[in-house]
Amino acid sequence: xxxxxxxxxxxxxxxxxxxxxxxxxxxxxxxxxxxxxxxxxxxxxxxxxxxxxxxxxxxxxxxxxxxxxxxxxxxxxxxxxxxxxxxxxxxxxxxxxxxxxxxxxxxxxxxxxxxxxxxxxxxxxxxxxxxxxxxxxxxxxxxxxxxxxxxxxxxxxxxxxxxxxxxxxxxxxxxxxxxxxxxxxxxxxxxxxxxxxxxxxxxxxxxxxxxxxxxxxxxxxxxxxxxxxxxxxxxxxxxxxxxxxxxxxxxxxxxxxxxxxxxxxxxxxxxxxxxxxxxxxxxxxxxxxxxxxxxxxxxxxxxxxxxxxxxxxxxxxxxxxxxxxxxxxxxxxxxxxxxxxxxxxxxxxx
Amino acid sequence: xxxxxxxxxxxxxxxxxxxxxxxxxxxxxxxxxxxxxxxxxxxxxxxxxxxxxxxxxxxxxxxxxxxxxxxxxxxxxxxxxxxxxxxxxxxxxxxxxxxxxxxxxxxxxxxxxxxxxxxxxxxxxxxxxxxxxxxxxxxxxxxxxxxxxxxxxxxxxxxxxxxxxxxxxxxxxxxxxxxxxxxxxxxxxxxxxxxxxxxxxxxxxxxxxxxxxxxxxxxxxxxxxxxxxxxxxxxxxxxxxxxxxxxxxxxxxxxxxxxxxxxxxxxxxxxxxxxxxxxxxxxxxxxxxxxxxxxxxxxxxxxxxxxxxxxxxxxxxxxxxxxxxxxxxxxxxxxxxxxxxxxxxxxxxxxxxxxxxxxxxxxxxxxxxxxxxxxxxxxxxxxxxxxxxxxxxxxxxxxxxxxxxxxxxxxxxxxxxxxxxxxxxxxxxxxxxxxxxxxxxxxxxxxxxxxxxxxxxxxxxxxxxxxxxxxxxxxxxxxxxxxxxxxxxxxxxxxxxxxxxxxxxxxx
Numbered sequence: 001x002x003x004x005x006x007x008x009x010x011x012x013x014x015x016x017x018x019x020x021x022x023x024x025x026x027x028x029x030x031x032x033x034x035x036x037x038x039x040x041x042x043x044x045x046x047x048x049x050x051x052x053x054x055x056x057x058x059x060x061x062x063x064x065x066x067x068x069x070x071x072x073x074x075x076x077x078x079x080x081x082x083x084x085x086x087x088x089x090x091x092x093x094x095x096x097x098x099x100x101x102x103x104x105x106x107x108x109x110x111x112x113x114x115x116x117x118x119x120x121x122x123x124x125x126x127x128x129x130x131x132x133x134x135x136x137x138x139x140x141x142x143x144x145x146x147x148x149x150x151x152x153x154x155x156x157x158x159x160x161x162x163x164x165x166x167x168x169x170x171x172x173x174x175x176x177x178x179x180x181x182x183x184x185x186x187x188x189x190x191x192x193x194x195x196x197x198x199x200x201x202x203x204x205x206x207x208x209x210x211x212x213x214x215x216x217x218x219x220x221x222x223x224x225x226x227x228x229x230x231x232x233x234x235x236x237x238x239x240x241x242x243x244x245x246x247x248x249x250x251x252x253x254x255x256x257x258x259x260x261x262x263x264x265x266x267x268x269x270x271x272x273x274x275x276x277x278x279x280x281x282x283x284x285x286x287x288x289x290x291x292x293x294x295x296x297x298x299x300x301x302x303x304x305x306x307x308x309x310x311x312x313x314x315x316x317x318x319x320x321x322x323x324x325x326x327x328x329x330x331x332x333x334x335x336x337x338x339x340x341x342x343x344x345x346x347x348x349x350x
Numbered sequence: 351x352x353x354x355x356x357x358x359x360x361x362x363x364x365x366x367x368x369x370x371x372x373x374x375x376x377x378x379x380x381x382x383x384x385x386x387x388x389x390x391x392x393x394x395x396x397x398x399x400x401x402x403x404x405x406x407x408x409x410x411x412x413x414x415x416x417x418x419x420x421x422x423x424x425x426x427x428x429x430x431x432x433x434x435x436x437x438x439x440x441x442x443x444x445x446x447x448x449x450x451x452x453x454x455x456x457x458x459x460x461x462x463x464x465x466x467x468x469x470x471x472x473x474x475x476x477x478x479x480x481x482x483x484x485x486x487x488x489x490x491x492x493x494x495x496x497x498x499x500x501x502x503x504x505x506x507x508x509x510x511x512x513x514x515x516x517x518x519x520x521x522x523x524x525x526x527x528x529x530x531x532x533x534x535x536x537x538x539x540x541x542x543x544x545x546x547x548x549x550x551x552x553x554x555x556x557x558x559x560x561x562x563x564x565x566x567x568x569x570x571x572x573x574x575x576x577x578x579x580x581x582x583x584x585x586x587x588x589x590x591x592x593x594x595x596x597x598x599x600x601x602x603x604x605x606x607x608x609x610x611x612x613x614x615x616x617x618x619x620x621x622x623x624x625x626x627x628x629x630x631x632x633x634x635x636x637x638x639x640x641x642x643x644x645x646x647x648x649x650x651x652x653x654x655x656x657x658x659x660x661x662x663x664x665x666x667x668x669x670x671x672x673x674x675x676x677x678x679x680x681x682x683x684x685x686x687x688x689x690x691x692x693x694x695x696x697x698x699x700x701x702x703x704x705x706x707x708x709x710x711x712x713x714x715x716x717x718x719x720x721x722x723x724x725x726x727x728x729x730x731x732x733x734x735x736x737x738x739x740x741x742x743x744x745x746x747x748x749x750x751x752x753x754x755x756x757x758x759x760x761x762x763x764x765x766x767x768x769x770x771x772x773x774x775x776x777x778x779x780x781x782x783x784x785x786x787x788x789x790x791x792x793x794x795x796x797x798x799x800x801x802x803x804x805x806x807x808x809x810x811x812x813x814x815x816x817x818x819x820x821x822x823x824x825x826x827x828x829x830x831x832x833x834x835x836x837x838x839x840x841x842x843x844x845x846x847x848x849x850x851x852x853x854x855x856x857x858x
Contacts, residue, residue, distance in 0.1 A: 052759075052763060054759055054762075078759075078762045078763055079762060079763075079765040079766070079767070083763065084763065084764075085759070085760065085763040087756040087759065087760055088756070089754060089756055091754060091756035091757045091759065091760035092760075093757065093760075093761070093774075093775050094779065095775060095778035095779055096774075096775075104761070104764050104766070104774070105763075105764030105765055107765060150760075150764070151763070151764075153764075154764065154765065
């Protein structure tokens with residue numbers, strides 16, 4: 001696949017001192033949906049704004065279709081980058097109806113072409129009825145879709161979205177997220193979406209870039225990000241989990257307090273062999289009343305179909321475990337657990 | 351800019367012997383009176399403004415909505431007109447106390463400027479969240495506790511701004527203090543300039559006075575910078591109005607009716623009575639000529655000033671760090687500067703320039719153009735710009751700020767340039783602030799006295815000058831026709847603005 005957008009060694013500094021982004025390297029393929037995921041204040045919105053051209057970068061380059069659109073000296077104006085953008089609060093023009101909002105970016109088109117384009121786009125998002133409504137007459141979800149359609153109207157090369165679902169109620173969010181994904185895929189448009197919500201990122205993206213403190217921590221497909229985090233920040237930020245010490249026993253085999261591990265797999269993955277710890281996800285622990293290994297329940301959260309138990313093993317190691325919700329145990333009770341680790345994620349202890 | 355440089359440079363001019371006289375005899379009076387006036391008006395407006403604002407935003411009582419916007423009516427009443435009216439009333443009823451003293455001046459000005467505090471405080475009270483009040487109640491606070499410990503401190507930025515505006519108005523007042531015979535800085539500058547014919551000394555006094563004013567402005571702006579907690583609360587639900595007993599209802603209506611009665615109704619009705627039954631001044635073509643020229647002047651000034659405000663605030667939005675900004679900050683201090691000071695600062699440089707230009711033209715081309723700027727309406731409009739740009743630009747700035755920056759980014763990402771963005775989006779969203787800015791400047795020019803009196807072209811008269819001249823000749827009843835025209839014209843914008851601001855904010 002062609003690389004649609006390549007960001008190399010990008011840094012962004014605000015007001016002399018304040019380094020917001022440093023040494024960002026990231027690319028996105030044609031028709032791919034990329035997500036930039038990170039906690040608030042990590043610089044993800046600044047990165048998106050730099051791509052759009054709202055911020056001038058201090059070093060590095062951004063190439064679009066192989067052509068440099070920005071470096072520390074040159075800066076293609078926002079209007080000439082042919083990128084569409086969807087803003088967090090949608091930024092629909094309040095003085096214009098839906099149709100006028102959508103045609104705002106359409107230059108050099110006849111009225112008929114504009115009409116057709118509006119109808120086609122509104123049809124895509126099932127909002128043809130809203131054509132003559134004003135933004136304040138629309139629900140949050142409708143405004144969001146109109147904002148997306150408005151950005152799509154001039155047929156941009158890339159669409160950028162800044163926290164597009166943050167103002168959407170939870171109950172319609174998942175549906176909207178998957179609608180947006182199918183729409184973007186249907187139009188085969190390259191997209192970059194900034195979000196702090198990992199479920200959103202996992203549902204939307206082909207590729208996820210995790211950011212923290214102005215740097216990219218890991219880029220990968222959602223499955224790998226969860227199961228093969230490259231550092232402790234990613235492991236902590238994505239999903240739940242705890243860390244258990246990893247040691248060699250006196251036979252030279254690797255084990256964690258819960259039991260022995262596959263020696264060969266560990267040896268293949270590691271270069272150093274002491275002072276290690278292992279990420280244990282809740283799905284690595286299976287609750288089994290018959291098991292001889294017992295752990296004490298410290299806390300429990302009812303999640304409908306299942307309980308999330310926080311357990312204490314051997315009076316010193318905390319672990320998490322999902323159990324079907326008919327296994328309703330009391331806090332303080334000892335329950336049986338088994339180890340079932342598919343992915344070995346090992347970090348050096350600090 | 352030139353006027354301010356001129357004022358500043360006056361410090362280095364030689365000091366005439368008039369200075370010695372001023373320092374020995376009147377300077378302390380000027381200073382004490384100006385300061386007492388500002389402090390007194392600030393305090394009295396604070397009391398009237400916050401109490402009425404609190405009552406109308408927390409309690410439910412009969413005629414609440416009517417009273418809450420009628421309370422703004424005194425805005426339409428220029429201070430010197432209310433003073434003229436009360437002097438007229440008192441002169442014909444000898445048992446009433448005389449108001450031709452400092453205390454009278456404070457009351458007169460407060461009666462018409464308290465709405466600044468009222469409108470800002472009320473806005474702040476209405477925006478305070480219901481949760482906050484309920485929380486305080488659960489924790490056992492009484493109504494008084496809530497008022498003094500929560501509402502007032504939370505509304506402090508708004509109230510401070512309102513009180514500062516009121517105090518500034520008092521400092522800058524010329525008409526009222528002249529009429530009531532209170533010697534202040536503004537009248538002193540005027541007297542030195544025209545009475546002693548000493549423009550240089552007058553300028554130096556103006557500079558001294560201005561430095562004092564700027565200290566105030568600086569303090570106010572600083573206090574606003576530090577306090578910004580009132581805007582942090584997002585979860586707002588409208589306050590439920592409290593119902594109280596019949597007796598309390600009566601008291602509340604009475605308290606709210608007092609400023610309304612004395613600040614508007616009594617003087618208004620008295621003026622109406624005089625102008626219809628007593629006035630010897632005939633309403634003829636001459637009168638309507640004055641009405642016409644006043645309105646045209648106000649119209650031109652309002653349009654020009656609003657346009658400049660748009661330009662400046664828009665530049666600020668597009669380029670927040672440009673030099674135009676700093677320049678603007680200085681220019682918009684104009685609101686704090688009294689009319690005579692601006693008049694001096696504008697008049698002298700321009701007439702010097704005119705004379706200089708004339709000399710050059712005469713010696714080289716042998717033609718005389720006369721006073722090109724200083725004797726024409728140009729200089730008057732220019733002075734209005736300095737005086738009123740603050741009000742206008744603040745209104746438009748607030749309007750522009752309510753349009754989120756993301757809107758601009760969205761427009762740019764869709765290929766709009768600054769100009770098309772303005773005409774397609776901002777202009778439509780700014781219609782209301784523009785209207786308000788236009789009306790405020792319009793009515794301010796209508797009411798304006800000292801600038802117009804000093805800088806007007808020869809034989810050019812406005813309603814305010816006419817009213818003031820007649821009143822100064824002890825023909826108060828005759829002045830009423832002009833005065834009531836100003837008041838009636840002033841009511842219209844007040845109504846429109848109230849409908850716009852309070853209507854949107856408060857549909858309870």
